[in-house]
Amino acid sequence: MLTIHHLYADMMNLYGDRGNVISIKKRCQWRGIPVEVIDVGLTERIRPTGCDLFLFGGGQDREQALLAEDLSGSKGADLRAIVEDGGVVLGVCGGYQLMGHSYETPEGQKLPGVGIFDLHTEPRRPKEERLIGNVLVRVRAPETGETREIVGFENHGGRTYLGEDVKPLGEVIVGYGNNGKDGTEGARRLNAYGTYLHGSLLPKNPWLTDQFILNALRRTDESFELEPLDDTTEGRAFSSVAARVAGRR
Amino acid sequence: MSPLPDPRLFAAILAARSARFASRKLKTGGGSTVPGLVARRVDPKVLTKLSRRLRLGSAAITGTNGKTTTTRMVSKILQAAGIRAVNNSTGANLVTGVTAALVSDSGLAGGPLSDMGLFEVDEASVPKVAAETEIEILAVLNLFRDQLDRYGELAYTGKVIASAFGDLPQGGAVVLNADDPLVASLGRSARRPVFYGVDEPTLDTGRLQHVADSKDCPVCGTALVYETVYMGHVGVYDCRHCDFSRPAPEYRVSRVRLEGAKGSEFLLSTPKGEADVKIGLPGLYNVYNALAAAAVAGEAGVRLAEISRGLGEFGGAFGRVERVKAGDREAFLLLIKNPVGFNEILRTFVTGAEARNVLIAINDNDADGRDVSWLWDVDFEMLADAREEGKTDAAPFTVSGIRAEDMAVRLKYAELPVGPVIPDREKAIKSALAATPPGETLHVLPTYTAMLEIRHTLSEMGYTHPFWED
Structure with missing residues (x-):
């Protein structure tokens, strides 16, 4: 039984985060793997079951402040411990930003992050634009060393800068990524992933979805293998977006 | 009363007319914004000058969903009441589109053919339009997540709209959807808020849809408690943490019967009485549009019988x-x-x-x-x-x-x-x-x-x- 913990599902539901939950759920169900989704709200504790996947989505600024406060106590500490222990966590946009050291709002309020990733996020300067558009990113899968591409859509004002103790999730081929300057996108440490790509991320990049599922299942059974699925429809969706953004290369 | 001659205004109108003619000849589109752009270049005050000449002032309608339909419904009601309104009905809802509509409604000396202005206005353009036009009635229908890549965030959009309230003339009404918490909360910044809402418990969907965008209290941020959820975050709600709750609507709809593609029937209650209304458009969202139109027309002084007749005769809006x-x-x-x-x-x-x-x-x-x-x-x-x-x-x-x-x-x-x-x-x-x-x-x-x-x-x-x- 795989448990998906959807953090702040009732608040951070912007930009189709639901697509990520549905992707994981269906790809388990189609393989006969029992799966449940638990929504973890404000003030509620995270209760791991041993075979878990944690999703932390994006929200609006007002909500970021509420979440930062909620995470400043034991919940943030639990999440840190889960990552140190090799737990699978995916943070998207606002969730990704709060997984760093700090996040500064456009009004200048500096919110503390959970500190899972060595990174911080600065607000958009008055003359800077929001970073918006389709994104194509090259990702090296550490498990196999092979290079693959993922597509998504980004829409963020904050600029994220990585520190020395964290690796980017991938390099931007088209789009802005972390800050629009250094060509990096997202972050990865152990089994924790952060990214600005929504749109939604997982439906069009099913191999990444499977990677998360496999990492989670292998926590209880090291030899677990996933049956392959027919990904023709997903593959076409990936290719059509990749072709659309390739025009801007 | 014939307006005083104004050479710059005259030139602006003339230039806009040629642009409109050229744009139609070249088939570049409906010619619905270019003339406005041209007129504004010739006379930056063209919108202010022309809108002041409207006998009954102007009404503006904004919000994420239903602007065009609601505007057209109000237009139909005004028609039923014998009021001639100029509107930007082809979806040209930025300040240039509003200008173009007024220009095409003017004689060369700037005298208006219509009695009243009726404009659908893009959310982000409300402050600009309100600053340049005498808006007697400003209606805000709803605020949903829509093209966020253009506007940033919902709460911000609310602030942008509210920033225009100060430009309304003394006694100007802000017509607000009481059932949309963020929209209702804008009433706190309005000198004269007028609320409308639906009271029909049988339409409760029983759950906040996944898309619910603003189900936290817009004042204090606590989760709102919903008695009824009609669609998205629209419903009957209350904040248990502060004094914010759904305002009592002055214009309300009850006894709603939705009959699929055939349309809907409902009881419309207004400060001036009640009437049974039938509309030929499907879905609850069009009941909301009709209710908003009734509130705008009611505030413009139209009688209930004409509101009811206008809504009954309404066909449908372009493409919607x-x-x-x-x-x-x-x-x-x-x-x-x-x-x-x-x-x-x-x-x-x-x-x-x-x-x-x-x-x-x-x-x-x-x-x-x-x-x-x-x-x-x-x-x-x-x-x-x-x-x-x-x-x-x-x-x-x-x-x-x-x-x-x-x-x-x-x-x-x-x-x-x-x-x-x-x-x-x-x-x-x-x-x-x-x-x-x-x-x-x-x-x-x-x-x-x-x-x-x-x-x-x-x-x-x-x-x-x-x-x-x-």
Whole structure:
């Protein structure tokens, strides 16, 4: 039984985060793997079951402040411990930003992050634009060393800068990524992933979805293998977006 | 009273007219914004000057969903009341579109042909339009997540709209949807807020849809407690943490009977009495549009009998909901703008037995919203349930548009059968019409630019008219 913990599902539901939950759920169900989704709200504790996947989505600024406060106590500490222990966590946009050291709002309020990733996020300067558009990113899968591409859509004002103790999730081929300057996108440490790509991320990049599922299942059974699925429809969706953004290369 | 001569205004109107003529000759579009742009360049004060000459002032309508339909409904009511209104009805809802409408309504000396201005205004353009125009009535319909890539965030959009309240003349009314918490909270910044709302507990969906955008208290941030949820975050709510709650509506609708594509019936209550109203447009969202139109017209001094008659005679707005006869079949076009609208359309037509033939066309051009992640917030799972329960035996949907493949993935993950995937809009509408049995209706669910393309193809097939003749 795989448990998906959807953090702040009732608040951070912007930009189709639901697509990520549905992707994981269906790809388990189609393989006969029992799966449940638990929504973890404000003030509620995270209760791991041993075979878990944690999703932390994006929200609006007002909500970021509420979440930062909620995470400043034991919940943030639990999440840190889960990552140190090799737990699978995916943070998207606002969730990704709060997984760093700090996040500064456009009004200048500096919110503390959970500190899972060595990174911080600065607000958009008055003359800077929001970073918006389709994104194509090259990702090296550490498990196999092979290079693959993922597509998504980004829409963020904050600029994220990585520190020395964290690796980017991938390099931007088209789009802005972390800050629009250094060509990096997202972050990865152990089994924790952060990214600005929504749109939604997982439906069009099913191999990444499977990677998360496999990492989670292998926590209880090291030899677990996933049956392959027919990904023709997903593959076409990936290719059509990749072709659309390739025009801007 | 003849207006004083104003050479600059005269030149602006003249220039705008030539631009309009040229734009139609060159078939570059409906000529609905370029003349405004030209006129403003010649006389930057053209909008202020022209709007001041309107005998009954102006009303502006803004919000995410239903601007065009509501504006057209008010227009119909005013017509029933014998008031001539100038409006920007072809969806040109920035300050240039408003200017163009007023220019084309003016004689060369600047004297208006109409009594009143009636404008639909893009949310972000409200402050600019309010600063330059005498807006006696400003209506805010709702604020949903829609093209966030353009506007940033919802709360911010609310602030932008509220910043215009100070520019309203003394006694100017701000008409607000009491059932949308963020919109209702704007009443706190208005000198004279007027609320409207629906009281119909049988329409409770029982749950906040996944797309609910602002279900936290806009004042203190605590989660709101809902007694009734009509759609998205719209309903009857209360904050248990501060003094914010749903304001009591002065214009309200109750005893609602939704009758699918045929339309709806309801009881309309206003400060001046009650009336039974029938509208020919489908879905609860059009009941809200009619209610908002009634409130705007009521505040403009129109009598209840004329409000009721105007709503009853109203047909439909360009492209939003439109029936096109296509030989021995029919195409029913329902514009898709965002998840809430999409859910309502699915709930109204597709979960019943009504829609057997469906074409969905998703584009991601600027006017559609470039981000299609919202497709995941649409409750296609509800359709899968309806299919399971035998409530619908609709044929697998044909999917089209630049993002047809994304739509196909969405259907797959809702465990719905995926029909033909035909990204090209022209080929898709032709193929879907051919696949529709004679005598039946093809339900077409396009995003904005896909709708324009599909209308164009239908038009070439001899089935509809170019939009500026609408």
